[in-house]
Amino acid sequence: MTVSASSVPEPQGSFEPARAMQLAKDTLEIESAALLALRGRLGDSFAQAVQAMLSVRGRVVVMGMGKSGHIGRKIAATLASTGTAAMFVHPAEASHGDLGMIKPIDLVLAISNGGESDEITVILPVLKRQGVPLIAMTGKAGSTLARHADIVLDSGVEKEACPLNLAPTASTTAQLALGDALAVALLDARGFRPEDFARSHPGGALGRKLLTHLADVMRTGDNIPAVLPDASFSQLMREITAKGLGASAIVDEGGRVLGIFTDGDLRRLIEKGADLRNVKAREVMHSNPKTISVDALAAEAAQQMELHRITSVLVVDRDGVLVGAVNSNDLMRAKVI
Structure with missing residues (x-):
């Protein structure tokens, strides 16, 4: 397919190296501050979430829409590679049959900064009826998602790094870091060793070193x-x-x-x-x-x-x-x- 020059939008502003550098520094500063604030707010709910994930007999099912969905996929992959059985289920697909992948023995980790994603909120009553434990990772403690959850992890940020305060930036960084914190706490509690990591990474350098006799x-x-x-x-x-x-x-x-x-x-x-x-x-x-x-x-x-x-x-x-x-x-x- 050929794209004509006229179909490419013209830039509305102008590139200024000094401004670009300043925005980059501002972004890192804002996101660093968001993570430090998140660290200060960690409480009993985090330990409860780790305990719930350790106790689950099935899998940790991670869900999220949009940018939160991309973060959710990464969190599910990190959990799976560090000893916690996990998978990602797209909430929109869940409403059209994929909800059958989730069993009462599983646990759902739902991620939504605002906590009002329609694709997630519509399936919350079904999860409740099935008796599936629900952990919410959200920036809004009073949201629909938070009200339905058994455990709420606060991933809220004061502001996004986006100059317009619109594009998910600091909020997704906070979600990602909180997911990593869960994975690290879980692997430690499971006594996860380098040999265990190698078994789920046989094609990597560590896998070759630890599995090749x-x-x-x-x-x-x-x-x-x-x-x-x-x-x-x-x-x-x-x-x-x-x-x-x-x-x-x-x-x-x-x-x-x-x-x-x-x-x-x-x-x-x-x-x-x-x-x-x-x-x-x-x-x-x-x-x-x-x-x-x-x-x-x-x-x-x-x-x-x-x-x-x-x-x-x-x-x-x-x-x-x-x-x-x-x-x-x-x-x-x-x-x-």
Whole structure:
């Protein structure tokens, strides 16, 4: 679709950099003041809301219209990702069938600055008849929404940051912050841990660090570079070259790790002028090398590499038998580091 130049509204004012900067500062000041005022008004109703959300057997259903709806979607997402089962239901759609998503075991968190959104107020009697607990987040304590609610969270602001005092700005910031405060209080009360957060964020960096085990990324079987102690130096070098790890384990007949030889060791021997033609693997290996359990997280291997300034680590079972190997490149491909 082509938009003609005549369909684009002409600006009614003029851009002044100094005024834009001042308005930006005013906006941040107004919204900061709104949050500080909100902090001062927190009372027993906040603790009651947290307790009600902890006790609910179903889900926290967040509702809101317009800008409050956008904030509500974010609050629902934050609750869900921090251990509280939650979803957003659009109040207008609720009047046309989506109300069936809400069960008596659920709890509704309804957000409306004025508390008089028709799409919300029309479904309040139905929620009451179903026995669904209702928490109102509103800036008007005497509103229809507040009167129907079991718990009222005051999200009111003295004024909007909008110069016209019309566009929801400070009020939506207050709603968002209050929703974050609920989520933080709830995750603390639930004993929510980083591991729990990772389970709901498997695709994120934290999820990869906390959920990826060495067994998921390590080299196994014939891809593990390993030779016996009596292997010749040329055999040792062929093994390192063939497996591409930059190192090779030296193991006994039972597969238990005795030592390791790395590319760095080779460079240091050459610098010393060592005669390597007739040496055995046992003569050049580092005994008791750094190893890690096969049950460990991949992130632990990364930490060990960083701590000891090494680029590869051998993976062993409980008996010290070599079962895998991993280097920094393997961890980078897995996006663990």
